[in-house]
Amino acid sequence: MSDRDPVASAVDPKLSRDSRHPRDPEQRHDEVEAGTTTGLAAPDVDQTDGSQTSLWGDAWRELRRRPFFWIGGVLALVFLTMAVFPALFAGGADPRACSLSNSNLPPSAEHLFGYDQQGCDYRATVVYGARNSLLIGFTAVVGVLAVGVVIGAVAGYFGGWVDSLLARIADVFYALPLILGALVLLRVGPEMRVFGQPIPIISERGPGAIAIALTIFGWMTAMRLVRSQVIAIKSSDYVAAARALGAGSFRILTRHILPNAVAPVLVYATITVGALIAAEAALTYLGVGLQQPAFSWGLQISAGQNLLRTAPHLVLIPSAVLSLTVMGFIMMGDALRDALDPRQRS
Amino acid sequence: MGLPAVVVTHGAVRLFPSADHPAGARPEERPVGRYVARRLLLTIPVLIGASFLIFAMVYALPGDPIRALAGDRPLPASVQAALTAEFNLDDPLLVQYAKYVGGLLQGDFGTDFRGRPVLDTISQRLPVTVTLTAVAIFFEILIGITAGVLAGLRRGSFFDNLVLVSTTLVVSIPVLVLGFVSQYVLGVRLGWFPVAGITQGLYSYLLPGFILAATSLAYVTRLTRTSLADSLRADYVRTARAKGLAPRTVVVRHTLRNSLIPVVTFIGADIGGLLGGAIITEAVFNIPGLGRAVFDAVSQQEGAVVVGIITLMVFFFIFFNLVVDVLYAVLDPRIRYE
Numbered sequence: 001m002s003d004r005d006p007v008a009s010a011v012d013p014k015l016s017r018d019s020r021h022p023r024d025p026e027q028r029h030d031e032v033e034a035g036t037t038t039g040l041a042a043p044d045v046d047q048t049d050g051s052q053t054s055l056w057g058d059a060w061r062e063l064r065r066r067p068f069f070w071i072g073g074v075l076a077l078v079f080l081t082m083a084v085f086p087a088l089f090a091g092g093a094d095p096r097a098c099s100l101s102n103s104n105l106p107p108s109a110e111h112l113f114g115y116d117q118q119g120c121d122y123r124a125t126v127v128y129g130a131r132n133s134l135l136i137g138f139t140a141v142v143g144v145l146a147v148g149v150v151i152g153a154v155a156g157y158f159g160g161w162v163d164s165l166l167a168r169i170a171d172v173f174y175a176l177p178l179i180l181g182a183l184v185l186l187r188v189g190p191e192m193r194v195f196g197q198p199i200p201i202i203s204e205r206g207p208g209a210i211a212i213a214l215t216i217f218g219w220m221t222a223m224r225l226v227r228s229q230v231i232a233i234k235s236s237d238y239v240a241a242a243r244a245l246g247a248g249s250f251r252i253l254t255r256h257i258l259p260n261a262v263a264p265v266l267v268y269a270t271i272t273v274g275a276l277i278a279a280e281a282a283l284t285y286l287g288v289g290l291q292q293p294a295f296s297w298g299l300q301i302s303a304g305q306n307l308l309r310t311a312p313h314l315v316l317i318p319s320a321v322l323s324l325t326v327m328g329f330i331m332m333g334d335a336l337r338d339a340l341d342p343r344q345r346s
Numbered sequence: 347m348g349l350p351a352v353v354v355t356h357g358a359v360r361l362f363p364s365a366d367h368p369a370g371a372r373p374e375e376r377p378v379g380r381y382v383a384r385r386l387l388l389t390i391p392v393l394i395g396a397s398f399l400i401f402a403m404v405y406a407l408p409g410d411p412i413r414a415l416a417g418d419r420p421l422p423a424s425v426q427a428a429l430t431a432e433f434n435l436d437d438p439l440l441v442q443y444a445k446y447v448g449g450l451l452q453g454d455f456g457t458d459f460r461g462r463p464v465l466d467t468i469s470q471r472l473p474v475t476v477t478l479t480a481v482a483i484f485f486e487i488l489i490g491i492t493a494g495v496l497a498g499l500r501r502g503s504f505f506d507n508l509v510l511v512s513t514t515l516v517v518s519i520p521v522l523v524l525g526f527v528s529q530y531v532l533g534v535r536l537g538w539f540p541v542a543g544i545t546q547g548l549y550s551y552l553l554p555g556f557i558l559a560a561t562s563l564a565y566v567t568r569l570t571r572t573s574l575a576d577s578l579r580a581d582y583v584r585t586a587r588a589k590g591l592a593p594r595t596v597v598v599r600h601t602l603r604n605s606l607i608p609v610v611t612f613i614g615a616d617i618g619g620l621l622g623g624a625i626i627t628e629a630v631f632n633i634p635g636l637g638r639a640v641f642d643a644v645s646q647q648e649g650a651v652v653v654g655i656i657t658l659m660v661f662f663f664i665f666f667n668l669v670v671d672v673l674y675a676v677l678d679p680r681i682r683y684e
Binding site: 068168169171172173175176177179180181183184185187188189192274278281282285286287288298301305308309312315316319320322323326327330331334 | 391392393395396399400403404514515517518519520521522523526527529530534619622625626629630640641644645647652656659660663664
């Protein structure tokens, strides 16, 4: 979905506003580094002069100029704070202190989000929902990365039949839509017995179960990403050098190959947090995710569905908050991707 | 999409490709049949693996569905034994699965616990899902390609920026939310569309179809825009301009043809995805399609229905991906089968 490419930034004058002057020390440095001799680089250039920048330094300077990064970052930060310290945002209301006489009251000046059907302050209820969403989003993304990176690295590094086998397994999971697979697992899982015992986390129907379900049916893209990165990197000279020095496969993978695959994985992870939060809401809405009395935007949307005509705020408010959260991570990841891709800079 | 600058055909170097000199001068016959056959063989383990995965999960359910069927009054032991045997419930997992696949190969999807053939459910629900998918794909083509072309032709314009921002927004909003908000605003408040159900024929598919299409619509728009902008910078386009063709001809005959190849293949693959991924949309708009059926079956623990429909969905997904791969190679002669 990348809408920019190297040619674009070279041709489009708007994109190349930061094109460097040929005498720019950074370019001199680049040319020395690349071993080019266009004559622009003096032979006595000190490679370690102050202008030397890393990929991350460049990326940061690029990111600072992108409004999407700031919007996304601020949104993510706000909701992270909300997840950790919900009381700060609840306006002093207790989400468990409800009075049926307030049932379904629309938003007012004192109670910005109104009340839900049980007469609970909706602002407090919605604010307390952030914790579960973000908890599941982050746990699931860690799971997805753990599985995806390990399998992808092994497949890409060893190649051959190992790669074929792992790629086929990924194909199998890929053919099952995420929501569908997780739906079946979360419905069936809590009742499964292994040797007569319920499965530990799955049977609790809590955030952990959802994170596991999302991991099981969501690791494939991370795996393919890491696999292709590893294949691209493993034939480079410094990997050959490490091998010549006697480094083992594990050391080569963890010290030389994987660190160079961090950038695309980080981008993928940021966007995926958003996608997984949306998936959690969908599963909870379908009734297989978090259960009452947990605070969850999916539950609130689902409960409000039948009252859409009389009390639309019950659906619209958690929907808006959920969207803003997802949007925060996706915007940030989008900006990060553009910034971390060195080919997109002139 | 790195285009080679020149191509050598029969000893002559010329700019590549154009409508006048299409790359159709194919030097060798390509083994399409063998490629398709190999791809088909590769899909079999995937199909088996995916359906087995679902089958195993449903199989692991504890309890006795036959006894549950009878409710409070216990069934006579003989009836229970007969039913258990009919549904192969006493066999080990692999045997059950083998019997199931054996049935599938003969077009038998089995029956649910009430004795209704799963194929009946499928043939009743499939047309609904196909209609919904068709509406969604229609929107993707109509709006996605149009907006993408307009944005790609005028990069940096106001419209282009509008497209960039709005596609980012659409991708960021969960389908669940898009569904409810549009249902509330366009259905409940404005009354332009039916709020839910499919009682008003094709008209009631418009809004759900659009919501189902939304995410892909954004991708199609972006893809068209990028691809077109890339093609517009290609050498053959400069040549076409240089030889004095009207701008319209350059865009329509020389640029669009090439730049729409990835878009066509994306849409093709999306058909396979949408046929299996409409659970949320169907739940929000209460549309009795396959997604709804599989959701109901999961809730009622109707294993045969769950496995049957999901296997069908996986088949669609794999099939359309295969079609797209072949289509890609047909549309883009530079791609060689191996």
